[in-house]
Amino acid sequence: MYSIEHEMARSRFAELQAEAQAATRARRLYLARRANRRAERAVRRAARASAAVY
Numbered sequence: 001m002y003s004i005e006h007e008m009a010r011s012r013f014a015e016l017q018a019e020a021q022a023a024t025r026a027r028r029l030y031l032a033r034r035a036n037r038r039a040e041r042a043v044r045r046a047a048r049a050s051a052a053v054y
Helices: 002-053
Strands: none
């Protein structure tokens, strides 16, 4: 009896862990893309500012 319950709990825990890892990966990817866009915008802004000086 205990082993079946234990196995089910372990299986459920593994599922939740996999879900959490997938969510973490998705969030990391989203944050990386957002940071990349921000950096690109900063580069364009700096180029415009530089062009305005000359």
